[in-house]
Amino acid sequence: MVNYKELGLVNTRDMFARAIKGGYAIPAFNFNNMEQLQAIIKAAVETKSPVILQVSKGARNYANQTLLRYMAEGAVEYAKELGCEKPEIVLHLDHGDSFELCKSCVDMGFSSVMIDGSHLPYEENVALTKKVVEYAHQYDVTVEGELGVLAGVEDEVSAEHHTYTNPEEVIDFATRTGCDSLAISIGTSHGAYKFKPEQCHVDPATGRLVPPPLAFEVLDAVMEKLPGFPIVLHGSSSVPQEYVDMINQYGGKLEAAIGIPEDELRKAAKSAVCKINIDSDSRLAMTAAVRKVFAEKPAEFDPRKYLGPARDEMEKLYKHKILNVLGSNDKLA
Numbered sequence: 001m002v003n004y005k006e007l008g009l010v011n012t013r014d015m016f017a018r019a020i021k022g023g024y025a026i027p028a029f030n031f032n033n034m035e036q037l038q039a040i041i042k043a044a045v046e047t048k049s050p051v052i053l054q055v056s057k058g059a060r061n062y063a064n065q066t067l068l069r070y071m072a073e074g075a076v077e078y079a080k081e082l083g084c085e086k087p088e089i090v091l092h093l094d095h096g097d098s099f100e101l102c103k104s105c106v107d108m109g110f111s112s113v114m115i116d117g118s119h120l121p122y123e124e125n126v127a128l129t130k131k132v133v134e135y136a137h138q139y140d141v142t143v144e145g146e147l148g149v150l151a152g153v154e155d156e157v158s159a160e161h162h163t164y165t166n167p168e169e170v171i172d173f174a175t176r177t178g179c180d181s182l183a184i185s186i187g188t189s190h191g192a193y194k195f196k197p198e199q200c201h202v203d204p205a206t207g208r209l210v211p212p213p214l215a216f217e218v219l220d221a222v223m224e225k226l227p228g229f230p231i232v233l234h235g236s237s238s239v240p241q242e243y244v245d246m247i248n249q250y251g252g253k254l255e256a257a258i259g260i261p262e263d264e265l266r267k268a269a270k271s272a273v274c275k276i277n278i279d280s281d282s283r284l285a286m287t288a289a290v291r292k293v294f295a296e297k298p299a300e301f302d303p304r305k306y307l308g309p310a311r312d313e314m315e316k317l318y319k320h321k322i323l324n325v326l327g328s329n330d331k332l333a
């Protein structure tokens with residue numbers, strides 16, 4: 001058993017309280033490899049932002065859970081080496097799907113876990129979330145629950161259609177489970193294909209597809225029921241068209257990839273939404289940069305020569321999100 005405090009990590013409680021009060025959101029970036037982690041930490045340190053490092057079940061399977069834990073521990077030391085005296089870094093399990101998985105993460109040093117029982121019947125979701133909360137809170141680990149189902153595919157999480165969160169259920173859910181934050185469904189979606197072209201309209205100025213707006217009325221109703229309670233948005237990549245274009249220009253084949261417009265995320269960040277999950281955008285940045293090197297320098301075979309530029313591109317993306325979308329810069333305690 002390792003407690004996250006020994007690793008220099010923090011849970012989400014205090015940073016969420018400050019984020020709600022301050023009208024900004026904390027970035028939750030997924031990581032699977034060293035370059036991604038370096039880019040996240042550099043961006044967070046340089047912008048003086050708290051940050052949530054997310055590990056999905058897929059990342060655990062890909063990179064090994066023990067190695068990821070030590071990488072997060074290393075990330076704290078790396079942030080200090082970069083000049084951040086008191087980094088605020090959370091190690092969070094994204095989409096935990098069982099009590100056992102959440103327990104194993106708590107036991108190995110995670111400071112926050114998500115238990116996603118959103119696919120279960122309501123009473124089963126309540127019971128499972130409550131069980132995880134009771135275990136995690138013994139070690140001061142914070143817990144994110146989920147109500148409502150997001151559409152899209154991300155790692156092993158997938159659903160054909162989304163179901164908006166029912167605002168009538170949120171008080172009951174939060175009170176009975178004791179969860180620290182709640183992921184809700186208001187029309188965001190996992191992956192790089194968040195909307196079908198027929199759901200969108202064409203912007204006459206750019207010729208680009210514009211997706212339908214998020215259901216802010218659902219968010220407003222949730223905030224009315226649970227004033228000041230931390231809300232989480234999953235599936236909030238904006239799928240920057242310049243990366244999609246770059247990937248396609250250099251031999252890729254992404255068709256009609258569509259994300260959440262950054263204006264909508266900016267608006268959400270000012271509300272009780274205090275954690276915004278971004279994964280696909282960093283995948284796109286990395287892939288675009290790697291494809292560019294391969295296309296322009298076909299003789300290159302030193303991985304540092306293509307993973308290096310990929311790391312730079314991801315860092316640029318993370319900084320942009322922190323500074324221009326979430327507003328979490330200069331918010332260290």
Ligand SMILES: [Zn+2]
Nearest residue numbers: 095234235277
């Ligand atoms: Zn998610």
